[in-house]
Amino acid sequence: MFGGLVAAPINSPHLRKSGGRAIVSHLADELGNGVEDGHLHPIEVNGLKSASTPMVTVAIAPSPMLLWRFKVLLFLLWAFICSKIGWHSVMRMSVDLRDLFLYEAFLYYNPLLLVTTMVWLWGINLWVFSQSNVNYAKIFDLDQNHLTHREIWKDFNMFDIRVAKCATWMTIIVPTSMTAYLYLYSHGEVLLAASQPVLLYFAVVMILIFPFDIFYFSSRYYLLRTLWRIVLPLQAISFSDFFLADILTSMAKVFSDLERSVCRMVHRQVATIAWFEADSVCGSHSIAIPLVLVLPYLFRFFQCLRQYKDSGERSTLLNALKYSTAVPVIFLSALKYHVLPDSWINFYRPLWLLSSVLNSLYSFYWDVTRDWDLSGFTSIFKFNKSQLCSHLLHGRIWVYIWVIGSNLILRCTWTYKLSAHLRHNYLTVFTIGALEIFRRFQWIFFRVENEWNKMNSRSNIQPSLNDPTNEEVKLLASDGHNV
Secondary structure, eight states: SSSSSSOTTEEETBOOOTTOBHHHHHHHHTHHHHHHOOOHHHHHHHHHHHHHHHOOOOOOOOOOOHHHHHHHHHHHHHHHHHHHHHHHHHHSSSSHHHHHHHHHHHHHHHHHHHHHHHHHHHHHHHHHHTTTTTTHHHHTTOOSSSSSSSOOOOOOOOOOSSOOHHHHHHHHHHHHHHHHHHHHHHHHHHHHHHHHHHHHHHHHHHHHHOOOOOHHHHHHHHHHHHHHHHHSSSSSOOHHHHHHHHHHHHHHHHHHHHHHHHHHHHHEEEEESSGSSSOOOTTTTHHHHHHHHHHHHHHHHHHHHHHHHHHHHHHHHHHHHHHHHHHHHHHHGGGGGGGGGIIIIIIIHHHHHHHHHHHHHHHHHHHIIIOOTTTTGGGOOOOOSHHHHOOOOHHHHHHHHHHHHHHHHHHHHHHHOOOOGGGTTTTHHHHHHHHHHHHHHHHHHHHHHHHHHHHHHHHHHHHHHHHHHHHHHHHHHTTTTTO
């Protein structure tokens, strides 16, 4: 029993000397054939046992699966409580006041809910890029300190990572504030209800501009710096500049609602229905609505002009023309509130419809042929390149048909969001806004892949310029040199 070979793990930390050499190996060197024969002296065995069995206190921690289930249970419980409180709060109101109040509530919380959705989908984009050979950090010129997909989005089935991340907190805080707003207003606490969106917006702004190295300071600085470059394109436009500007065009309605929300907060009209009147400063007929809607398109328009100045490529002018087609859609729609009904029906509405069709088709064409570089629907059925989408979707042509078809449909429905005279049903507006963000989510995959392929092609061409030509090889060979 005590004369057999002692089985001990070689890599055990308790069986190592300070130099890192295993004690069993050391004993084998000293005892020679004794270990090979399978026999050790009883004193040596007892000493080895005493050395290999220290008193260690093992901390008992719950399993990751148990923690995951507990977090999911807490999230479902929180969602149930918020839904129940919100539903009962809305049902307490009168029927005449209910629709107006819900419209106002969505005015404050619709922008942040859509931004939260965009953050989640952007996290999925980054996760897919990280699983492929697309180096998105190189494309966007990011350093190692910026947010990765593990910090933006949490895949509960594949990753065991920290819980408190950006999208998770946004998902919890925004609906909680909205529930408190509904509850307080329905119970007569109008002042406390009015303070909820004000506190939420103030907290978001303070976190975004917080000057200290917490809350992902480098990423916040990168975002603010890029936004500044978009607003004032005084230097060469990088890929991240116009990429973010393209995303901002899909969130034009978000900025419009933000303007109306801030206007109501400044004029102390929160938790009132006076804003719905046509002559209200922050009402639905305000001239500021089309002005804010057109800003992202103007930013992108001036970016294209700056690119043309730097590169001289005529395609940038055609791209600028695409963004300019959104301007008539926005302002012709806003004219409904400032012209006579007969003039609107007979003259301005046909022009609005024509400009809407032109903007939708032009944008769709540019998405497919330029941003995605699918070459007029011909290369989508060819999988001769090791691209991201072609690799993931190899043999699944229906996915490309879905992406192209849905992009065309959602490009047309996006006109609904740019038209101020159609934005009275808040549920429809929110749904179309979410669908536009989903369209942009699909667009990002192909756009980033196209940019990555261009970077690879440029890097492959550059070394070839340094290679000797055939004539140079012949001349070197005739001189007796070995190439």
